[in-house]
Amino acid sequence: MTAVAAPARRRRRRGDGRDAWLLVLPALVPVVLVSVYPLAQGILLGFTDARAGLNQAVHVNGVDNYTRLLGNELFWSSFRIGLIWAFGVTILQFLASLGLALLLNLNLRLRWLARTLALVPWAMPPVVIAIMWRMMLNPTYGPVNDAMRTLGLPGDINWLGDFSTALPAVIVVGVWAGMPQTTVTLLAGLQNVSPELHEAAAIDGAGAWQRFWHVTMPALRPVAVAITSLDLIWNFNSFALVFVLTSGGPGGETMLPALFAYNEAFKYGNFGYAAAMGNVMVIVIAAFLFVYLRGQARSRES
Amino acid sequence: MTQTLAPPSPPRPTVRKVAEPPARRTRTFTRPLQYLALLGYMVFLGFPLLFLLSTSLKTPRELRSTDSSFLPEKLNWDNFGNAVEKANLAQAAGNSLYVAALTTVIVTVISLPAAYALARFRTKLRGVATVWILLSQVFPFILIVIPVFLVLKQVGLVNNPLGLVLVYTVWCLPFALWMLRGYVAAIPVDLEEAGAIDGAGRLRVLRSIVLPLLAPGLVATSLFTFISSWNEFFFALVLIQDPGLQTLPLTLARFFGAEGQVQLGQLAAASLLATIPSLVFFLIIQRRLTSGLMSGAVKG
Numbered sequence: 001m002t003a004v005a006a007p008a009r010r011r012r013r014r015g016d017g018r019d020a021w022l023l024v025l026p027a028l029v030p031v032v033l034v035s036v037y038p039l040a041q042g043i044l045l046g047f048t049d050a051r052a053g054l055n056q057a058v059h060v061n062g063v064d065n066y067t068r069l070l071g072n073e074l075f076w077s078s079f080r081i082g083l084i085w086a087f088g089v090t091i092l093q094f095l096a097s098l099g100l101a102l103l104l105n106l107n108l109r110l111r112w113l114a115r116t117l118a119l120v121p122w123a124m125p126p127v128v129i130a131i132m133w134r135m136m137l138n139p140t141y142g143p144v145n146d147a148m149r150t151l152g153l154p155g156d157i158n159w160l161g162d163f164s165t166a167l168p169a170v171i172v173v174g175v176w177a178g179m180p181q182t183t184v185t186l187l188a189g190l191q192n193v194s195p196e197l198h199e200a201a202a203i204d205g206a207g208a209w210q211r212f213w214h215v216t217m218p219a220l221r222p223v224a225v226a227i228t229s230l231d232l233i234w235n236f237n238s239f240a241l242v243f244v245l246t247s248g249g250p251g252g253e254t255m256l257p258a259l260f261a262y263n264e265a266f267k268y269g270n271f272g273y274a275a276a277m278g279n280v281m282v283i284v285i286a287a288f289l290f291v292y293l294r295g296q297a298r299s300r301e302s
Numbered sequence: 303m304t305q306t307l308a309p310p311s312p313p314r315p316t317v318r319k320v321a322e323p324p325a326r327r328t329r330t331f332t333r334p335l336q337y338l339a340l341l342g343y344m345v346f347l348g349f350p351l352l353f354l355l356s357t358s359l360k361t362p363r364e365l366r367s368t369d370s371s372f373l374p375e376k377l378n379w380d381n382f383g384n385a386v387e388k389a390n391l392a393q394a395a396g397n398s399l400y401v402a403a404l405t406t407v408i409v410t411v412i413s414l415p416a417a418y419a420l421a422r423f424r425t426k427l428r429g430v431a432t433v434w435i436l437l438s439q440v441f442p443f444i445l446i447v448i449p450v451f452l453v454l455k456q457v458g459l460v461n462n463p464l465g466l467v468l469v470y471t472v473w474c475l476p477f478a479l480w481m482l483r484g485y486v487a488a489i490p491v492d493l494e495e496a497g498a499i500d501g502a503g504r505l506r507v508l509r510s511i512v513l514p515l516l517a518p519g520l521v522a523t524s525l526f527t528f529i530s531s532w533n534e535f536f537f538a539l540v541l542i543q544d545p546g547l548q549t550l551p552l553t554l555a556r557f558f559g560a561e562g563q564v565q566l567g568q569l570a571a572a573s574l575l576a577t578i579p580s581l582v583f584f585l586i587i588q589r590r591l592t593s594g595l596m597s598g599a600v601k602g
Contacts, residue, residue, distance in 0.1 A: 019423065021425075026412040027412040034469060042445035113344065123581045127555050127558075127576075237443065240536055243535075243536075281445075282442065289436075289440055
């Protein structure tokens with residue numbers, strides 16, 4: 001796509017720049033109006049004392065929001081929960097999806113069924129996923145506790161209502177909900193792994209584990225880096241699933257930063273303060289994105 | 303969950319003539335393990351869906367009894383009818399359909415020329431667009447939603463489906479553009495040039511050569527946009543307050559909070575009904591979606 005220099009193409013070249021702009025314009029207008037401009041305003045809002053309500057005077061208050069945030073222990077505990085959630089879900093998701101993708105890449109029977117099942121969560125609204133899992137995890141009628149009882153384990157655990165189990169339970173639901181994207185991407189990446197290399201390694205006497213580690217993984221690395229980083233971003237910013245599952249409870253044990261900022265803005269009306277929280281979240285995510293881009297650039301070089 | 307990783311793929315290239323003895327020796331005991339792992343995944347992924355389905359078909363009496371079996375005694379469809387009535391599902395589905403369909407049309411119409419430009423012209427735009435597509439994933443919704451809320455309020459688009467359409471359009475655009483650009487890039491430029499040499503004008507080339515080849519990609523992209531807007535919750539939660547204007551996810555969440563916890567069967571039925579459209583669409587496009595995502599990703 002890049003190295004085409006046919007005469008017909010060169011003849012067009014002069015008008016290319018303006019043509020491209022014209023073609024992009026219809027998409028550009030809404031993007032600037034509803035994405036770029038609000039984003040810029042949102043970042044600035046983080047340096048003001050804006051509040052909900054009509055005719056509220058807005059003052060720029062510099063870094064006041066951030067010094068206040070520094071002392072806000074609830075926010076930092078929510079931040080810590082958000083990082084545990086994002087990393088927990090992303091890592092488990094990656095391991096589970098990698099296993100599934102490897103299995104789907106084999107010629108197993110019933111593969112079509114597993115493949116379809118693996119895609120279904122993608123099509124489900126997060127609200128429905130949350131409702132379904134709240135039923136699954138219900139302490140009295142939920143089948144998870146039923147199964148525990150059958151196995152002779154304590155079967156009266158209030159998964160989403162107990163301090164010690166709420167966050168792990170929510171993380172499992174997050175893994176379930178996010179597996180499709182990761183599995184599909186890894187599966188597509190696996191199809192780029194050269195079978196010849198595998199054969200050569202097998203002939204040279206490499207065991208299955210060695211072949212996985214030295215042939216499959218290096219070929220999969222760029223795709224794996226990309227999808228785990230995207231997963232991390234998506235998970236850190238995720239909202240609907242946990243909002244319906246627990247609304248941040250019990251006692252703020254699953255209060256993700258997105259939920260926290262939402263409450264600050266639309267429950268208490270502190271727009272400026274909530275935007276400041278958003279800014280802090282962006283900086284953290286940007287740090288991860290930086291690592292991601294650098295990691296990708298490095299793997300491309302080698 | 304990690305132990306399922308244990309059986310790594312033995313060399314089983316699908317149709318290649320491989321006759322390596324070491325793999326055959328290991329297969330005798332790795333195969334059952336692989337099937338066991340696959341079964342584990344299918345239970346983890348599939349059981350919640352079966353449970354939802356079985357709950358939706360149970361009578362309230364069955365649901366109340368503590369020792370009822372997993373399968374319903376008989377297929378009882380009352381929950382579906384009751385759920386539609388009580389949760390006001392028909393109206394919510396209508397709102398969702400309106401918002402999702404309008405969003406899909408707008409996104410498709412504006413992303414088609416833009417995707418073509420990004421795939422075919424080598425201008426600075428390409429870099430800018432890529433950066434924007436990446437950035438749009440990074441920023442938390444909260445930063446965007448407050449100013450959007452304030453702006454839309456000024457122009458009277460809060461509590462208005464059209465405001466939601468506007469937000470969804472911009473929200474779905476990065477991904478649609480990304481996918482569609484991949485599909486355009488997959489069409490050989492030579493074909494267009496051949497058309498041009500044969501005397502077809504620019505528009506003719508686009509209409510007779512590019513558009514037909516792009517049709518599967520367009521279908522996949524538009525269905526994906528539709529599903530995304532159909533399922534979206536956060537923006538709807540902030541921008542829509544009037545119960546009569548609520549989309550399906552909002553209505554479900556509200557029903558869940560109000561009486562769904564008591565009327566389990568109806569709640570399950572309502573959840574299933576809300577999932578069916580996107581599920582059907584998804585099963586139609588699943589193959590195209592995969593290839594579209596990858597071509598978009600690889601041809602960067």
